[in-house]
Amino acid sequence: MFLSELLPVRDAFRILDENQRFTEPETVDLLEAYHRVLADDIVSRFDSPPFDRSAMDGYAVRAEDTFGSSPGNPSTLRVTDSIGAGEVSGVDVGHGEAVRIATGAPIPAGADAVVMEEYTLQDGPDIRVLRPVAPSENVAPAGEDVRRGVTVLREGTLMRPQEIAMAASAGYSKVRVFRRPSVKVIVTGNELVDPSDDLEPGKVPNSNLYTLNALVESAGGSADPVHLPDDIDTVGEEIESSASEYDVIITTGGTAISRGDVVVDAVDGLGEVLFHGVALRPGKPVAFGMVSETPVFMLSGYPVAAMVQFDVFARYYLLRMQHLDYRHRAVKRRCRAKVASGPGRTDYLRAWADDEEVEPVQSRGSGIIRSMVGSNAYIVIDENLEGISAGEECDVLLFDSMVI
The missing domain is CATH 2.40.340.10 (MoeA, C-terminal, domain IV)
Incomplete structure (x- = not known):
């Protein structure tokens, strides 16, 4: 049996850390990697960009051909080719020549700078350059962002849109990430009814089922919610079967220290209650235990208390379960x-x-x-x-x- 006594919050965290479980890696399409945690380092497969490319729409030129250019004394260059994004020119840019080029297109051989289009005037097959450019001006060199063989993302990194962009630029359409925790949410309470039902005397809308489902998702988990009556056998059967199918079980209701504790008693009969009652407000009746090596968070039935208990303890556990180096940072x-x-x-x-x-x-x-x-x-x-x-x-x- 367990003793109901109020633990300091720091001791509750210590017990969670001592019983922390983790999910294993899986490979997912990069399109599904948002808010997942990397299970491997990402090493770039090639330079990014893989070639010298234009940073502007304009004309690829030899910079020296533009020296001294001004609106009153423009340089005249013959346009010999045009390159769009994704295209390659077979033309070498010689003295007095230019190649029309789109942003992102490879710099053709012989050119070492790009004149922005707004600093040129079209003159038949020629252009007039109204201002000079320096060598490498408006050119993004190969490997400017990332060099081949460089580690660009580390294991344990949370994949935000910018990390997904980096992984794609490094040559990956699939990545290894840690699996999302599967969470069985068990909401207990004879007084709870579907929010769309008419309320009979003594009944209240079941907000906890929807709240916990959203809270689990906000912590990177995948929730499967169910509503059960305040019956220890029914609750116990659900917890026992869920312990072999889910990574975590979260319950609400049946934790009050001063009266019958349906959920806490059910967990105690199936496994071990490691704490019941923490010195925090709101939500001191929170409990935590293990059933068949599966962690069980037992939260209050009051909605706000359940939310606070989730944010303080269950969220901490779920984020760390995904190999995130997470601590509450005030x-x-x-x-x-x-x-x-x-x-x-x-x-x-x-x-x-x-x-x-x-x-x-x-x-x-x-x-x-x-x-x-x-x-x-x-x-x-x-x-x-x-x-x-x-x-x-x-x-x-x-x-x-x-x-x-």
Whole structure:
């Protein structure tokens, strides 16, 4: 059996770290690699760009043929060819000659600069150059971005659009990434009904099912949600079967420390509850355990408490499960109002932050979803602090910093 006692937040993180699981690599098309984590280094297969190319629309020339050019004394050059993007010219650019060239097209042999089109005038088969260019002007040299054989992305990198561009430029249409965690979401509660149903006495819309589904996706996981009644046998059967099919199980409801704990009791009967009750507000009844080597996060039934518990603990675990070097990273903001806090617990207060200041929201109940809608951050008050004074700097955890 387990004991229900309030752990400091830091000890809860220690237990999560001691029981951290990871997903294995898989190969995916680069089109599916957004927000995935690289499982291998990416080494460029060739120079990028692979040839000297024009950085402008204009004319490839020998720079020395333009020296001294001006509107009053233009240089005249004979146009001998035209190159579009993806094309190659077989013409060597000789003295007094030019080749019309598009942005990105290879620089033809003999040329060493590009005159921008707006600095030329068409004169039959010739152009008149109105200003000089220096050697290499408007030319992007081969390998300017990346050289062949250079490591351009490291294992553990989160693939944003810019990393996907780099992988493609390095010659990859498929990459090895770590698999997304599969997450069984079990929402319990006899009072919960489909949001589109008419409400009977004692019933409330089931927001947790949709909330947890979205939260899991925001942490890079793939969720499979289900709603179950408050029945220990039904819940236990679902947890037991899910433990062999999913990487993580997340439940809501049935965790209250002061009364019957359907979910916690079910996990305790199937495996081990490693903690139940953490010294944080809101959401102290949060629990964590293992069933058949599968981690189980047991969150509160109150929507806001469940969201906070997910952000603090489950999100941390899921991101690290994908081999991301993730820690909650707070920033400093000046608090606009005085905030009270009790010693011995860590407070995560809903708040709205800008670039300089942060203001706590007024509605703080664990069931006030509107308070989360009006927030973009948590004010984090350490267990050793007894609140924050107005105008004092405080730690702020921005929602955007936790989403991949």
